[in-house]
Amino acid sequence: MSDLDTLQSKILADIASASDEAALEAVRVAALGKKGSISALLSTLGKMAPDERKTEGAKINLAKDAVMRALAARREVLKSAALDARLASETIDVTLSLRETPAEAGRIHPLSQVWDEVTTIFADMGFAVAEGPDIETDDYNFTRLNFPEGHPAREMHDTFYFNPKDDGSRLLLRTHTSPVQVRTMLSQQPPIRVICPGRTYRSDSDQTHTPMFHQVEGLVIDKSSHLGHLKWILHEFCKAFFEVDNVNMRFRPSFFPFTEPSLEVDIQCRRDKNEIRFGEGEDWLEILGCGMVHPNVLKLCGIDPEVYQGFAWGMGIDRIAMLKYGIADLRQLFEGDVRWLTHYGFKPLEIPTLAGGLSIQ
Ligand code: 2NL
Numbered sequence: 001m002s003d004l005d006t007l008q009s010k011i012l013a014d015i016a017s018a019s020d021e022a023a024l025e026a027v028r029v030a031a032l033g034k035k036g037s038i039s040a041l042l043s044t045l046g047k048m049a050p051d052e053r054k055t056e057g058a059k060i061n062l063a064k065d066a067v068m069r070a071l072a073a074r075r076e077v078l079k080s081a082a083l084d085a086r087l088a089s090e091t092i093d094v095t096l097s098l099r100e101t102p103a104e105a106g107r108i109h110p111l112s113q114v115w116d117e118v119t120t121i122f123a124d125m126g127f128a129v130a131e132g133p134d135i136e137t138d139d140y141n142f143t144r145l146n147f148p149e150g151h152p153a154r155e156m157h158d159t160f161y162f163n164p165k166d167d168g169s170r171l172l173l174r175t176h177t178s179p180v181q182v183r184t185m186l187s188q189q190p191p192i193r194v195i196c197p198g199r200t201y202r203s204d205s206d207q208t209h210t211p212m213f214h215q216v217e218g219l220v221i222d223k224s225s226h227l228g229h230l231k232w233i234l235h236e237f238c239k240a241f242f243e244v245d246n247v248n249m250r251f252r253p254s255f256f257p258f259t260e261p262s263l264e265v266d267i268q269c270r271r272d273k274n275e276i277r278f279g280e281g282e283d284w285l286e287i288l289g290c291g292m293v294h295p296n297v298l299k300l301c302g303i304d305p306e307v308y309q310g311f312a313w314g315m316g317i318d319r320i321a322m323l324k325y326g327i328a329d330l331r332q333l334f335e336g337d338v339r340w341l342t343h344y345g346f347k348p349l350e351i352p353t354l355a356g357g358l359s360i361q
Helices: 003-017 021-032 037-047 050-089 110-124 152-156 178-187 227-242 295-300 317-325 330-334 338-344
Strands: 135-137 171-173 192-201 212-222 249-256 259-272 275-278 283-293 309-316
Touching (some): 003 021, 003 037, 003 050, 021 037, 021 050, 037 050, 110 192, 110 212, 110 227, 110 317, 178 192, 178 212, 178 309, 212 227, 227 249, 227 259, 227 309, 227 317, 249 283, 259 309, 317 330
Antiparallel strands (some): 135 171, 212 309, 249 259, 259 275, 283 309
16 A cells, blocks of 8 residues: 555545544644645655656646545534534424513503593594693792792692702792693793603602693694683593593582683592492592693793683592592502502503503503
């Protein structure tokens, strides 16, 4: 056996025993790489006499071809073995139950849900949504809403004030969302149809009050807007929101500095232990306050009360959320307890729509 035969047999044996593609590549480099054994033999050809070069060259090239074929064949074998191993280890058990994705595992807070439901209902009636800052001036929060200077109505609100500035003026945390309507009237001419949902603040904390809470107010101003329109809007809202075909409403006289006349609205209901049903029963539940916008407010907000008139209403988002979804304690809304949210929250991909029955899933 010539040296070349021995070398070829050794390389072919190494190829046969290479157990993966990396080992096979090492064998290839050792034989055919720049400093490989076969390459070394080929480089000796240059120093040979022409006849010898012809015969030796042919032999070496035959050996090289044999090695290259063996490498290619072994590579195929190893590749399909690697694929078989992967397929065996990566099988999918289609009978396993689905894992919730993080997006589906989260829950929408009932207040966010109700906020969306309320804006959806009023948007459908043609209302725009307006928002404004939580930190307000005394002027927008009180003065332009017809709260007279030094009037007890200002104390009624338990306001959180910031330290006074050099000129004596004080910023405050808005006690209602009405300053957003003030800003709307100052920047737009009628007709105006807006709702203003937002956070509001009063220094008050007990079982039924938290220092931060949520309100949604509505404002309509046009040449001949009247209480009949207001009653229709509120009736439509209550039916859509509480998802019943009919609700009975009761309007009682009340007082707010920014409306005249002012009214409070109750809806009829039946309380069965922990459940409330609307549209039937003998009980009455107060859900909002409303009235015709006071002419002084129109004047202070740049609207001529001789030409325009309008109505407004305000209700607590937290309160109507508790009523609709049977939440007993207001403070639970703000505790951030994930177990509570898992129970009372809503699936994030189920956005309330009127066509979908708002909350019906
Ligand atoms: C309530 C009562 C109410 C308004 C809010 C309002 C706003 C402007 C002018 C006139 Cl800019 N009125 N808002 C009117 C009546 C009642 O809220 O009990 N809210 C929880």
